[in-house]
Amino acid sequence: MEKQFNTRSMIFTLYGDYIRHYGNVIWIGSLIRLLKEFGHNEQSVRAAISRMSKQGWVQSEKRGNKSYYSLTERGKKRMEEASKRIYKLESPSWDGDWRMLVYTIPEEKRHLRDELRKELVWSGFGLLSNSCWITPNPLEEQVQNLIEKYNIAPYVSFFRATYEGLQTNKSLVEKCWDLDNINEKYSQFIQEYSQKYILDKNKLEKGDMSDGNCFVECALLVHEYRKFLFVDPSLPQELLPEKWLGDSAATLFNDYYHMLAKPAKRFFEAVFEQGVPIEK
Known part of the structure; x- marks a missing residue:
């Protein structure tokens, strides 16, 4: 498969969605094998994980002649915070402050x-x-x-x-965030991924998607949706525009994710446990 995303970002996605649920540690060989599915070579994986280590996101340890990498406390906190926001189904309510x-x-x-x-x-x-x-x-x-x-x-x-004016809370929101632009991004996501969701659903029902295919599509879905963490401030319902698409995008993402999750997890576990290349 052609490489679509940078290696470091894909490693973050795999830690957030898989590795942290499996003892938070992975052999570099398994990580290289998993990233190969997305078109990343061994050299780029080693360079990216080394950079993440220097930045304080992961830490390494040697077991015999093998290197293993785990999230640091800082890395764990970031993944937990990201996970809460990625898998929320609707906007939070507001306490008014x-x-x-x-x-x-x-x-x-x-x-x-x-x-x-x-x-x-x-x-x-x-x-x-x-x-x-x-x-x-x-x-x-x-x-x-x-x-x-x-x-x-x-x-x-x-x-x-509390905001005492002279305008409204929503006008304050307009000064700080470009919600129209964010909404347009959600619209594009819904348009693209609602079509992909139907196609993949049909493939799964016909048995035309391998576990490896599901793993790739699931990780790319999470990776793409994760970008909203950098642009969407997760504002409360009371402060959002009437035609806000964030909640619809969240529902589509969750439906799509849960459809792919089981076979994707099977593929991950096979690579993670064996630590050796497997055929798709």
Whole structure:
């Protein structure tokens, strides 16, 4: 199969959807075999896992002459948070409060700003004004983790507040997030994957999809849907536009995923347990 996604991203997907449920550790040989299904060669897998290790997402250990990789605590937290958001079926309800994060990071630590900005966007914060980020979601724990991770407690103020105007909460949302653009992305996802879902359903019913095919299609589905974590702030129902497509996309994703999950899991387990190449 032609390589469609970068190796590091695919490894994250496999850890999130499979490896963390199997003791959180995998032999590099099994990982190379699994990634081969997506067109990634051994060299690219070793380079990607090495980079992830340096970034603090995974850690390695030797058992005899074999190398094994597991998620670090930081990696586990990220996967758990991502999983909760990926497999939710509908938007959360709102307690009516906003969370506001304001920081003034000194010039000598300016490299932290970009890192912090990426983390805040991923968590679902929106930029209201320079260095002032807001979210309607209860992300107190995530904020505390970020402050500890980057050691920035002296430079951060965190508030829980109500919006007193002079406009509406929805107008505040429009300032911070481009929901029309996100909705368009959901529309494209629904259009493409509703067709693929019907095709694969027919193939499965006829016995025309191997476990290996299901594993690839399932991982690519998760991989594609996971991109919404970087753009959709998971706003509460009360703050979403009337024709919001996020919940419809979530239903399609879950139906499609559960249709492929069992045979995909069989294929993963065969490679994971044997640690040797198997035929599709």
